[in-house]
Each structure stands twice: as C-alpha cells, then as structure tokens.
Amino acid sequence: MSESTLDLSAPRSGLPLGPAICTLLLTILAGLLVFHGLQGALPRDLWWQALWSPNLDDVRQVLLHFSFFPRLAVSLMAGAALALAGTLFQQILRNPLAEPVTLGVSAGANLALSAATIFAPTLLVHGLEAVTLTGAALAACLLFAFAWGRTLSPLRFILAGMVISLYCVSLNALLVLFNHDYLIDLLLWQAGSLNQSGWDGVLYLAPRLAVAMVIALLMVRPLAALGLEDEGAAAVGVNLLRTRVMGLAVTVALSAFVTSAVGMLAFVGLAAPAIARLCGARTLRQRLIWAPLLGAALLCVVDQIARELSRFAGEIPAGILTGVFSVPLLLWLLSRQRSGGIVPRLAPAKPQREHPWRLIIGAAILLGLLTLPAIYFAVDANGWHWxxxxxxxxxxxxxxxxxxxxxxxxxxxxxxxxxxxxxxxxxxxxxxxxxxxxxxxxxxxxxxxxxxxxxxxxxxxxxxxxxxxxxxxxxxxxxxxxxxxxxxxxxxxxxxxxxxxxxxxxxxxxxxxxxxxxxxxxxxxxxxxxxxxxxxxxxxxxxxxxxxxxxxxxxxxxxxxxxxxxxxxxxxxxxxxxxxxxxxxxxxxxxxxxxxxxxxxxxxxxxxxxxxxxxxxxxxxxxxxxxxxxxxxxxxxxxxxxxxxxxxxxxxxxxxxxxxxxxxxxxxx
Structure with a gap:
C-alpha cells in the first residue's frame, strides 16, 4: 500500500457512545459550569436582564453582559470553527492528523501578528484580520509548494506542515526573546485567550462561521469524493483542483479568523473531528454536523474551567487548557478504536547508495573541520578574530x-x-x-x-x-x-x-x-x-x-x-x-x-x-x-x-x- 493511502472510515466495531450522546454529555457539562458561574455572579432572576438590557449602574450585570456572555458565545463559535476547519483539512488531505496547527496555518497567522506588531504596527490599525489572513495564506502556499506532487501524499503534507509550523514557531520565539517586554501581552493572548470586553468578537465570528458552514455543506458531495484516491474521484466527475482550492480557502480563512479573534487554540481542530469519527460519525455529512457541535461544547467546557481556575491562579488562557482536558478524552476513544489510519511505511527516497561508508567518512571529516572554527573563530568587542x-x-x-x-x-x-x-x-x-x-x-x-x-x-x-x-x-x-x-x-x-x-x-x-x-x-x-x-x-x-x-x-x-x-x-x-x-x-x-x-x-x-x-x-x-x-x-x-x-x-x-x-x-x- 502506498504512503498516500489512509483509512478514514469509522471503526468497524462502533462505540456504544454515539456522537449525539457524546455531544449531549459535553453540553450538559458545559451547562453546569455556566450555571455555576452565573450562580456565583448574580441572582437567578437577573440573568435575563443582564443578557438583554443590563442595568449599567450594577457592576455585576455589566460584567455579565459585556464579558461573561460574549466570552461564552465566542468560545462556542471558535470551537465550532476550528472543528469545521479540522474536518475539512482531514477530508481534503485524507489524513486524520491534519488540522490548522499541524499544517502550520495557525503558526503562520501567529507569526504574522508578531511581525506586524514589531515591524509594521500601522497594519493593525484597521484590525487583525488582514494580517492573520496573509500569514495563514502564505503558510498554506508554502505547504502546497513543497508538498504537492503528482498524487496527493498525506504523509508528505503532514511532514511539510510540521516543518513549516516549527519554522514559524521558532521565528515567533526569536521575536519574543528579543522583544520580551514588548510582546509579552501579545504572547499571552496568542496562547488562546477568550476574554471579551464587548460583543465585537461575536459579531465578527458569527457571520464568517455561518458562511463557511453553508459553503462546506454545499460542497459535501465533491468533498466526500476526495476521500477516494485521485483517480477514483476524477472518475466520478469531481474537479480535484477546484474542489481542493475552494475547500482549503475555507479552512485557511476559518483558521485566520479564529486566530485574529482569540489567538491560537491548539488541539480543538484535531480532537473534535477525531472524537466525532471515533464515536461513529461515518460519513462526511455527519462529521460536518457533529464535529463543530463537539468542538463548540469542548471549548466551552475548557474555557469555563479556565475561568474558574483564573480566580485562584491568575489569568489562564483557554488555549493552554484545551490540550490538558482534550487529551484524556481523545486517548480513551483511541484506545477503543481498531487499528487503522496512517499506513506505517518508510519508503526510501533514493536507491541504496553503493558505498555509504565513504559518505559517512566524508561527513565526519566535514564535522571535524567545522568544529575547529566553531571553537576558535568568534566575534567579541574587538570584532572577528581567531x-x-x-x-x-x-x-x-x-x-x-x-x-x-x-x-x-x-x-x-x-x-x-x-x-x-x-x-x-x-x-x-x-x-x-x-x-x-x-x-x-x-x-x-x-x-x-x-x-x-x-x-x-x-x-x-x-x-x-x-x-x-x-x-x-x-x-x-x-x-x-x-x-x-x-x-x-x-x-x-x-x-x-x-x-x-x-x-x-x-x-x-x-x-x-x-x-x-x-x-x-x-x-x-x-x-x-x-x-x-x-x-x-x-x-x-x-x-x-x-x-x-x-x-x-x-x-x-x-x-x-x-x-x-x-x-x-x-x-x-x-x-x-x-x-x-x-x-x-x-x-x-x-x-x-x-x-x-x-x-x-x-x-x-x-x-x-x-x-x-x-x-x-x-x-x-x-x-x-x-x-x-x-x-x-x-x-x-x-x-x-x-x-x-x-x-x-x-x-x-x-x-x-x-x-x-x-x-x-x-x-x-
């Protein structure tokens, strides 16, 4: 079997816990946490008033209206958007490990924000959207430039995405090291902070998520055909290039929108589609419905826990806790799954070299020659010298x-x-x-x-x-x-x-x-x-x-x-x-x-x-x-x-x- 072959079907022995029940359980947990947060903030009879027409002289109602409720709505929409992006990435690339983070798209958007903050802050005057879209799009273009071949190779895409992500993360860390005081607040926000001071974030994400969801549902049939090999998809009349470009445009845009609104939230785009698939969402249409619902409930639960913990340990970005609370759930579901997925195969890139020991000796000699100047040749206050x-x-x-x-x-x-x-x-x-x-x-x-x-x-x-x-x-x-x-x-x-x-x-x-x-x-x-x-x-x-x-x-x-x-x-x-x-x-x-x-x-x-x-x-x-x-x-x-x-x-x-x-x-x- 070639390295481009992946099994994205649901496990043959389905779990007793279906996607609907899993979503319901997460929703109930999220509801209990939200109820606890409201119970400690304001009497129950004032909740509705605080949501729709708050008394501006009551600080508690003001906090609920301009912070608690917008944060709740943004967590739901951001989780749904990331889960939708992850589902589309996994379907288009036929790889269950594909998501905005593993493909470097989110890291590209993050790096663009840091670079603009340092070198061109005027670009941020009219909002973060253009900057994050540019960074995410450039990362996606690099990904396809280096990974696209005659056929779609999922492993090649993930490898290139990981390398691009590492590169962007390294550049971002370098900017932080040299501008620590200037970027420390941005770094905390980039970790995935869902704090809100109004309804602007809700009004920003809601129409974009709605449009992306409609486009994804309209493209269900051609996207479902992408689960086949390229030859099979083309045989049923699917325009591979156009479908992939349109699907990837939606996913890149969703990733950039979420990053510009709340920073980088890792793991949600990987966990929610995986949970939906492992719980029995067998078709793409089912995953497009259940994965965003699971992502919304999952991120809402994590954010409510982060909000509670912040009372005792200072501000804790929700992006830090997404992995902490998603890992056990995903690993438990993985332990219930039959083997399948990425085919473990290491195909050599070139034929066997006839005399590998000559190459090894030459590389060792080069290492020795470089070690000497690494020790003796350096710069100090007086310039370069040996x-x-x-x-x-x-x-x-x-x-x-x-x-x-x-x-x-x-x-x-x-x-x-x-x-x-x-x-x-x-x-x-x-x-x-x-x-x-x-x-x-x-x-x-x-x-x-x-x-x-x-x-x-x-x-x-x-x-x-x-x-x-x-x-x-x-x-x-x-x-x-x-x-x-x-x-x-x-x-x-x-x-x-x-x-x-x-x-x-x-x-x-x-x-x-x-x-x-x-x-x-x-x-x-x-x-x-x-x-x-x-x-x-x-x-x-x-x-x-x-x-x-x-x-x-x-x-x-x-x-x-x-x-x-x-x-x-x-x-x-x-x-x-x-x-x-x-x-x-x-x-x-x-x-x-x-x-x-x-x-x-x-x-x-x-x-x-x-x-x-x-x-x-x-x-x-x-x-x-x-x-x-x-x-x-x-x-x-x-x-x-x-x-x-x-x-x-x-x-x-x-x-x-x-x-x-x-x-x-x-x-x-």
Missing part, C-alpha cells in the same frame, strides 16, 4: 563545552529520531513529535518548581519523564497492535501540552521560568565541562547500542509478520529500542533543553542521501544532527553578539529550508 593563546582559558571554559555539548546533543537526538522512525515505520515520528522531549522537559520543570537545588537531580528526572512518556506510548501501542496513528496522536497530545505550559510559564514572569525558557528553546548557554563530557560519553555508548540493534531495525522495516518469521522477538525489540531512544533523548534534553526538529531532520537527511541500511543510517544521522547543532551553536553565539540566540531556534533555521528543499526535489523527481 582564538590565540591569550584566549585559551576562555576557550576551554566557555566555547569548548558548548561546542562539544551541541555536538553530542545533536547526534543523540538524530539517532533517537531514527530509532523511533524505524520502530513505527513512519517518517513523522521523532522524539519531539512522540513527546519524549516533552516528557523530559516537563519533569525538569516540575523539578525546578519543587526542589531548592534541582541541578543534581536533572538527569534522573529527565530520564524518568522520557521513560514515562514512551511507556505511555508503548502501553497504547500494545493494547491491540503497534499502531502508528495511535502513537503519533498520543505524541501530538503531549507535545501540545508542553507548548501550552511553556507559554503560560513564560508569561507568568517567574524569574526561574524566564531562565528555563531559554533552556527550553535549546540554549547551550549553561553547558559546562561536566555536562559536555557526560553527553559525549553517554552518546558514544548509546549510539554503540543503536548499532548493535541494526538487525532488529532492518527486520522491522519488513513488517511485523516477516520479522517474527525470521526469528525476531518483537516485544523485546520494541522495548529495547524505546529504552535506547529514551536515554538518548533524556541526556540530550538535559544538555541543551527540549530541542525541536533535529530528531526529525537528521534521519531524513540520511535517507534522502540514499543510505538505507540501519547501521550506516545510525552513523550518518548522528553526524548530520551534530553538524546542524554545531553550526547552530556557533551562529547563536555570534550573529547577535553580545546577546546569545538559542541554538535550538537556529537549528530550525538551518534544517527547515534544507528539509523543504529535499522534499521539493523529491516531489519534482
């Missing part, structure tokens, strides 16, 4: 540990990415996407919040976090079969959760968290001799272990049945590979923080260069990851001297364009 004897102490104390730590972290994350990609048979898998780095980072954050001297416990805490995360993934995978879609959805949940928490912590103003945010963006600023040496030793040992796993890794690409027939003990192999990936991820996270992208791009570089066997792929992926991180660390120390730029952000700048270029070259080929 280090001399007088700088030997500074070089040994500051530069050498950072370079060696970057080298070790990049190599370990790249190898960990290769292990999980080989294990799941899916090119989207990596420590970042599967939540392993998220688990390590959350454990370290909790450690810093509860321990007065946390440094001595960072390695055990990060290892435990990664192991618990991968253990959760393993448990979900082993309940029925080792299902790639279930792994990816679980990882997306955990990664979304970490991003939400990190945004809240950055906006909190806690000095400890400000320092941790630098670490969470992949900073090598605090790498010392001990941590660099530890990283090199652990990396060498675990990469050696990965080489010993070459035979199981090669056999797993043949399929579980064939691998078992050839004598491979599947569960033992799965557990060993996951443990190795967990140790590699945890150690790299301790050194430079929860980096994004390196674990995804390193294996792809090796694969696109024609290296197919596991052993040479391990070595070439390690060298590629090390190269990216060494160059990123050198740029981070020098391009904005004396202000350091996180190597993790610059790794995305280096890796993203190269990855998209490789994808574009493969598409043209």
């Amino acid at each position: 280090g001399d004897a007088g700088l030997s102490d500074a070089i040994l104390q500051w530069r050498l540990p950072r370079v060696l730590g970057s080298l070790a972290a990049g190599a370990m994350l790249a190898v960990a990415g290769l292990l999980v990609q080989r294990l799941t048979g899916n090119p989207m898998a990596s420590p970042e996407v599967l939540g392993a780095t998220s688990g390590s980072a959350i454990a370290v954050l909790v450690l810093f919040l509860v321990m007065p001297q946390p440094q001595a416990y960072m390695v055990p805490a990060a290892s435990i976090g990664a192991l618990l995360t991968l253990g959760l993934l393993l448990w979900f995978a082993w309940r029925k079969t080792f299902n790639a879609e279930r792994l990816l959805l679980t990882g997306v949940c955990l990664t979304t959760l970490l991003h939400s928490l990190s945004t809240l912590l950055l906006a909190s103003g806690d000095p400890r968290m400000t320092a941790m945010m630098s670490w969470m963006t992949g900073s090598t600023y605090q790498v010392d001799v001990l941590s660099a040496t530890t990283g090199l030793l652990v990396g060498a040992v675990m990469i050696g272990v990965s080489l010993l796993l070459a035979r199981p890794l090669d056999l797993l690409t043949l399929g579980n049945g064939t691998a078992t027939a050839l004598g491979l003990r599947l569960r033992l192999s799965h557990l060993t590979i996951l443990l190795t990936a967990a140790v590699l991820t945890a150690t790299a996270t301790i050194i430079v923080g929860p980096l994004s992208f390196v674990g995804l791009i390193g294996p792809h570089i090796a694969r696109h260069l024609g290296v197919r066997r596991a052993a040479p792929q391990v070595l070439l992926s390690a060298v590629a990851g090390a190269l990216i991180m060494v160059v990123a660390d050198w740029l981070g120390r020098n391009i904005a001297y004396p202000w350091p730029v996180s190597a993790g952000l610059l790794a995305a700048f280096i890796g993203c364009p190269y990855f998209l270029w490789l994808m574009h070259r493969e598409r043209k080929g």
Whole structure:
C-alpha cells in the first residue's frame, strides 16, 4: 500500500457512545459550569436582564453582559470553527492528523501578528484580520509548494506542515526573546485567550462561521469524493483542483479568523473531528454536523474551567487548557478504536547508495573541520578574530563545552529520531513529535518548581519523564497492535501540552521560568565541562547500542509478520529500542533543553542521501544532527553578539529550508 493511502472510515466495531450522546454529555457539562458561574455572579432572576438590557449602574450585570456572555458565545463559535476547519483539512488531505496547527496555518497567522506588531504596527490599525489572513495564506502556499506532487501524499503534507509550523514557531520565539517586554501581552493572548470586553468578537465570528458552514455543506458531495484516491474521484466527475482550492480557502480563512479573534487554540481542530469519527460519525455529512457541535461544547467546557481556575491562579488562557482536558478524552476513544489510519511505511527516497561508508567518512571529516572554527573563530568587542593563546582559558571554559555539548546533543537526538522512525515505520515520528522531549522537559520543570537545588537531580528526572512518556506510548501501542496513528496522536497530545505550559510559564514572569525558557528553546548557554563530557560519553555508548540493534531495525522495516518469521522477538525489540531512544533523548534534553526538529531532520537527511541500511543510517544521522547543532551553536553565539540566540531556534533555521528543499526535489523527481 502506498504512503498516500489512509483509512478514514469509522471503526468497524462502533462505540456504544454515539456522537449525539457524546455531544449531549459535553453540553450538559458545559451547562453546569455556566450555571455555576452565573450562580456565583448574580441572582437567578437577573440573568435575563443582564443578557438583554443590563442595568449599567450594577457592576455585576455589566460584567455579565459585556464579558461573561460574549466570552461564552465566542468560545462556542471558535470551537465550532476550528472543528469545521479540522474536518475539512482531514477530508481534503485524507489524513486524520491534519488540522490548522499541524499544517502550520495557525503558526503562520501567529507569526504574522508578531511581525506586524514589531515591524509594521500601522497594519493593525484597521484590525487583525488582514494580517492573520496573509500569514495563514502564505503558510498554506508554502505547504502546497513543497508538498504537492503528482498524487496527493498525506504523509508528505503532514511532514511539510510540521516543518513549516516549527519554522514559524521558532521565528515567533526569536521575536519574543528579543522583544520580551514588548510582546509579552501579545504572547499571552496568542496562547488562546477568550476574554471579551464587548460583543465585537461575536459579531465578527458569527457571520464568517455561518458562511463557511453553508459553503462546506454545499460542497459535501465533491468533498466526500476526495476521500477516494485521485483517480477514483476524477472518475466520478469531481474537479480535484477546484474542489481542493475552494475547500482549503475555507479552512485557511476559518483558521485566520479564529486566530485574529482569540489567538491560537491548539488541539480543538484535531480532537473534535477525531472524537466525532471515533464515536461513529461515518460519513462526511455527519462529521460536518457533529464535529463543530463537539468542538463548540469542548471549548466551552475548557474555557469555563479556565475561568474558574483564573480566580485562584491568575489569568489562564483557554488555549493552554484545551490540550490538558482534550487529551484524556481523545486517548480513551483511541484506545477503543481498531487499528487503522496512517499506513506505517518508510519508503526510501533514493536507491541504496553503493558505498555509504565513504559518505559517512566524508561527513565526519566535514564535522571535524567545522568544529575547529566553531571553537576558535568568534566575534567579541574587538570584532572577528581567531582564538590565540591569550584566549585559551576562555576557550576551554566557555566555547569548548558548548561546542562539544551541541555536538553530542545533536547526534543523540538524530539517532533517537531514527530509532523511533524505524520502530513505527513512519517518517513523522521523532522524539519531539512522540513527546519524549516533552516528557523530559516537563519533569525538569516540575523539578525546578519543587526542589531548592534541582541541578543534581536533572538527569534522573529527565530520564524518568522520557521513560514515562514512551511507556505511555508503548502501553497504547500494545493494547491491540503497534499502531502508528495511535502513537503519533498520543505524541501530538503531549507535545501540545508542553507548548501550552511553556507559554503560560513564560508569561507568568517567574524569574526561574524566564531562565528555563531559554533552556527550553535549546540554549547551550549553561553547558559546562561536566555536562559536555557526560553527553559525549553517554552518546558514544548509546549510539554503540543503536548499532548493535541494526538487525532488529532492518527486520522491522519488513513488517511485523516477516520479522517474527525470521526469528525476531518483537516485544523485546520494541522495548529495547524505546529504552535506547529514551536515554538518548533524556541526556540530550538535559544538555541543551527540549530541542525541536533535529530528531526529525537528521534521519531524513540520511535517507534522502540514499543510505538505507540501519547501521550506516545510525552513523550518518548522528553526524548530520551534530553538524546542524554545531553550526547552530556557533551562529547563536555570534550573529547577535553580545546577546546569545538559542541554538535550538537556529537549528530550525538551518534544517527547515534544507528539509523543504529535499522534499521539493523529491516531489519534482
């Protein structure tokens, strides 16, 4: 089966809980929370008056009329709009992981807002809509420019969308780091704040959502045909290009409208359509009806909980809690689903290279040649210069540990990415996407919040976090079969959760968290001799272990049945590979923080260069990851001297364009 084949049908063994009952339960919960909020704000006999004709001399009625009720209406409409956008994206691209966030559309709109705020604030005088539409449209155009081929490949679209999203998020984080005081309020709002000070947001979203819903229902028949292969859809008379363009225009516009109104609300566009589908909404028409209703109820519940929590912990954006409360529900439904969805298959981009070891040796030599200038060539108050004897102490104390730590972290994350990609048979898998780095980072954050001297416990805490995360993934995978879609959805949940928490912590103003945010963006600023040496030793040992796993890794690409027939003990192999990936991820996270992208791009570089066997792929992926991180660390120390730029952000700048270029070259080929 080709990589473009996806099973988007409802599970064969339908759940007893249908979409109508699920929507009703969420609606009842939302109603109870709304009733509780109203009960504590105003006597019951004044609710109707506060809604339609408030007494302006009564502060409580004014707050209900201009804040509580508009916020309630906006939460319902924003949830419905995101769920509708996610449903359309998933249908058009035939991929259950497609939504505005995973495809980079929301990140593009967010980046456009930040850039306009800094460089062209006059563009915001007449509203945010034009700016967010432009950003979302540019992200969508980039997505199709790099991912569209002769046929629709869902995996290629998700990979390109994730890369574009990472790139936009990195750019946005860079703007925040350099303009922290100026963008801190915008950052908190971008996390998904549903606070309202009037009915403008309701009047803005209502007609746009209504028009989008009407257009989607009018396009049900051609959109339903897109669930077939391109040849089958064309055979029944569907104009593929026109249908996709119109459908995508609606989804991009909806994403931009919601972003301009309330910021970026992650996960709703993924969770609501998935819940509707898993509850038994089998046809597109059913999902177009039930997914927006589920999304509206889901976001309303989350926002009411956020409003209650804000009384005790300060303002908590609803976007931060969408993942927290959607994850358990979605994962429970996933555990009830039969296997299916994304087909786990890693097709090589090029034929097997005849002499991969020559390429590996050449890449290693290049890494060695770049390491020397990374250590000795730098800029300071006197300009650029090559280090001399007088700088030997500074070089040994500051530069050498950072370079060696970057080298070790990049190599370990790249190898960990290769292990999980080989294990799941899916090119989207990596420590970042599967939540392993998220688990390590959350454990370290909790450690810093509860321990007065946390440094001595960072390695055990990060290892435990990664192991618990991968253990959760393993448990979900082993309940029925080792299902790639279930792994990816679980990882997306955990990664979304970490991003939400990190945004809240950055906006909190806690000095400890400000320092941790630098670490969470992949900073090598605090790498010392001990941590660099530890990283090199652990990396060498675990990469050696990965080489010993070459035979199981090669056999797993043949399929579980064939691998078992050839004598491979599947569960033992799965557990060993996951443990190795967990140790590699945890150690790299301790050194430079929860980096994004390196674990995804390193294996792809090796694969696109024609290296197919596991052993040479391990070595070439390690060298590629090390190269990216060494160059990123050198740029981070020098391009904005004396202000350091996180190597993790610059790794995305280096890796993203190269990855998209490789994808574009493969598409043209």
